[in-house]
Amino acid sequence: MNGGASFFPIWVIVTHFLNIFFLLLLARSGIEVLAAHPKLYWSDDCPPGRAWARFSKKVYTPDSRRLWTSHDEEESWSPVLALPGRRNLGLGRHWHFMTVQFWVLTGAVYVALVFATGYWRYLVPTSWSLFPDSVRAVGTYLQFKITDPLPGEPFNAAQKLSYFVVVFLLAPVQILTGAAMSPSVIARFPRYTRLFGGRQKARSLHFLGLVAFAGFTVVHTAMVLVHGLPREFAAMVLGSYQADRTLGLAIGLLGLFLLVVFHLAITRFSLRHPRRTQHLLGLMVDPFERRISRSLTSRQRYSHRDISPYHRVNGYPPVGADYQRLAADDFRDYRLSISGLVEHPVTLSLDELHRLGTQSQITKHNCIQGWTAVAQWTGVPLARVVELVKPLPTAKHAVFYAFDDKAETEGSHGVYYESVPLHLLTEPQAILALAMNNAPLPIEHGAPARVRLETQLGFKMIKWVRAVEFVADYRQIGMGQGGWREDHQFYANEAGM
Numbered sequence: 001m002n003g004g005a006s007f008f009p010i011w012v013i014v015t016h017f018l019n020i021f022f023l024l025l026l027a028r029s030g031i032e033v034l035a036a037h038p039k040l041y042w043s044d045d046c047p048p049g050r051a052w053a054r055f056s057k058k059v060y061t062p063d064s065r066r067l068w069t070s071h072d073e074e075e076s077w078s079p080v081l082a083l084p085g086r087r088n089l090g091l092g093r094h095w096h097f098m099t100v101q102f103w104v105l106t107g108a109v110y111v112a113l114v115f116a117t118g119y120w121r122y123l124v125p126t127s128w129s130l131f132p133d134s135v136r137a138v139g140t141y142l143q144f145k146i147t148d149p150l151p152g153e154p155f156n157a158a159q160k161l162s163y164f165v166v167v168f169l170l171a172p173v174q175i176l177t178g179a180a181m182s183p184s185v186i187a188r189f190p191r192y193t194r195l196f197g198g199r200q201k202a203r204s205l206h207f208l209g210l211v212a213f214a215g216f217t218v219v220h221t222a223m224v225l226v227h228g229l230p231r232e233f234a235a236m237v238l239g240s241y242q243a244d245r246t247l248g249l250a251i252g253l254l255g256l257f258l259l260v261v262f263h264l265a266i267t268r269f270s271l272r273h274p275r276r277t278q279h280l281l282g283l284m285v286d287p288f289e290r291r292i293s294r295s296l297t298s299r300q301r302y303s304h305r306d307i308s309p310y311h312r313v314n315g316y317p318p319v320g321a322d323y324q325r326l327a328a329d330d331f332r333d334y335r336l337s338i339s340g341l342v343e344h345p346v347t348l349s350l351d352e353l354h355r356l357g358t359q360s361q362i363t364k365h366n367c368i369q370g371w372t373a374v375a376q377w378t379g380v381p382l383a384r385v386v387e388l389v390k391p392l393p394t395a396k397h398a399v400f401y402a403f404d405d406k407a408e409t410e411g412s413h414g415v416y417y418e419s420v421p422l423h424l425l426t427e428p429q430a431i432l433a434l435a436m437n438n439a440p441l442p443i444e445h446g447a448p449a450r451v452r453l454e455t456q457l458g459f460k461m462i463k464w465v466r467a468v469e470f471v472a473d474y475r476q477i478g479m480g481q482g483g484w485r486e487d488h489q490f491y492a493n494e495a496g497m
């Protein structure tokens with residue numbers, strides 16, 4: 001069939017194996033991420049009830065009489081399918097973002113070698129006849145017969161065409177649509193995300209890419225079986241159809257077995273030791289996320305027409321008596337205390353905040369769970385606040401404390417807080433918002449004041465702000481991870497992707 005030629009050099013064998021290894025991690029962790037908002041939309045307004053695909057029985061509508069939050073929409077999926085499963089968005093993202101760096105590196109090395117060695121001739125169509133030949137090859141397979149490879153090449157026409165599509169179309173589309181979902185990228189390069197028709201179309205395409213990869217894998221594996229497992233494993237692990245088939249089969253099956261054992265082990269470890277998983281994967285993920293988060297400045301300028309008719313809510317409003325009393329009186333007695341490592345600690349009323357001067361911006365909100373919405377936010381630039389209080393050189397983070405105690409609203413412990421690195425506070429679109437869509441901030445969106453950091457994920461934009469404290473280190477606050485969602489949901493502390 002293939003003559004005596006050995007078409008599978010060691011670098012093809014190694015990158016092929018790494019690709020299987022990383023793609024399985026990406027698929028399972030990606031499914032975990034999807035579980036956090038198991039709905040797909042074509043529009044960045046994410047209109048409730050108007051998803052084109054929904055993997056959840058729960059239906060929430062804008063006119064529901066009871067307040068619901070996007071956290072209610074999250075699904076718990078089985079650890080058999082999702083990595084690690086059971087409502088672990090934070091850890092799923094850690095696995096996804098750790099793996100993607102290695103997968104892209106593997107792909108880059110592979111493509112470089114494909115061109116450096118001339119291997120590209122086996123992958124890149126150079127003649128139109130490849131298309132009719134592919135159709136014929138598929139027809140032959142459908143008659144349960146095997147199609148011969150193209151003369152002097154390792155693959156037949158259908159293989160060549162499908163491998164080309166996977167390597168040079170599907171993989172790049174996954175990388176590009178993945179990048180188009182990062183809030184920092186959306187903030188800095190809104191036009192880039194618009195190339196895909198918006199953030200939700202990018203997310204939908206990314207999902208369809210997963211489906212395409214899964215479909216390819218099923219057919220590809222079926223073909224391996226059709227061609228004969230021992231023969232194909234000999235080529236896949238030893239590089240040649242003439243190699244020892246028993247040995248090839250043994251190594252191949254051992255490899256698959258180890259892959260399954262590895263997934264069982266990491267899934268169990270992640271579920272049993274979430275904090276250690278967050279930290280271990282964080283060694284690879286945090287620097288990556290920090291780079292993206294810190295280098296990009298928001299340049300969003302949406303128009304009034306872009307404002308979403310319905311803006312989802314996340315986090316139930318505070319129910320504590322202190323907050324209720326302030327709200328009953330339109331927050332006339334509200335005082336924001338700003339203290340800690342600053343030269344001039346202050347306590348400001350809403351009027352005093354207004355007098356610092358306000359700015360407006362129409363921006364896209366990106367919840368870590370996956371939904372988006374556009375709104376106009378008006379408030380005091382945080383840079384003004386920084387100027388006013390003058391942080392000491394030792395101050396590295398601003399910690400925003402909220403009024404909502406999750407023990408009272410969602411059954412899990414503690415007052416909501418998030419730390420923000422100082423450089424984010426002086427970004428041009430970093431504001432303490434006092435109004436939304438030209439009206440005073442509604443209770444559910446954070447009245448009387450909420451943070452807007454337009455390059456960050458939604459969970460950093462603390463609502464119902466009660467106090468701000470400048471600190472050198474956040475490790476002695478809460479459970480020490482830098483925020484309530486980092487403490488309890490194992491999210492990463494830098495939130496740019």
Ligand SMILES: Nc1nc2c(c(=O)[nH]1)N[C@H]1C(S)=C(S)[C@@H](COP(=O)(O)O)O[C@H]1N2
Pocket residue numbers: 311312313314315316365366367368402403404416444445446457458459460461462463464
């Ligand atoms: N105090 C407080 N702020 C919070 C939250 C919360 O639970 N409590 N949730 C965060 C999350 S996860 C998101 S996505 C946004 C949602 O903002 P919205 O409700 O105005 O849409 O608020 C963020 N700020």
Ligand SMILES: [Mo]
Pocket residue numbers: 314366367368369458459
């Ligand atoms: Mo969120």
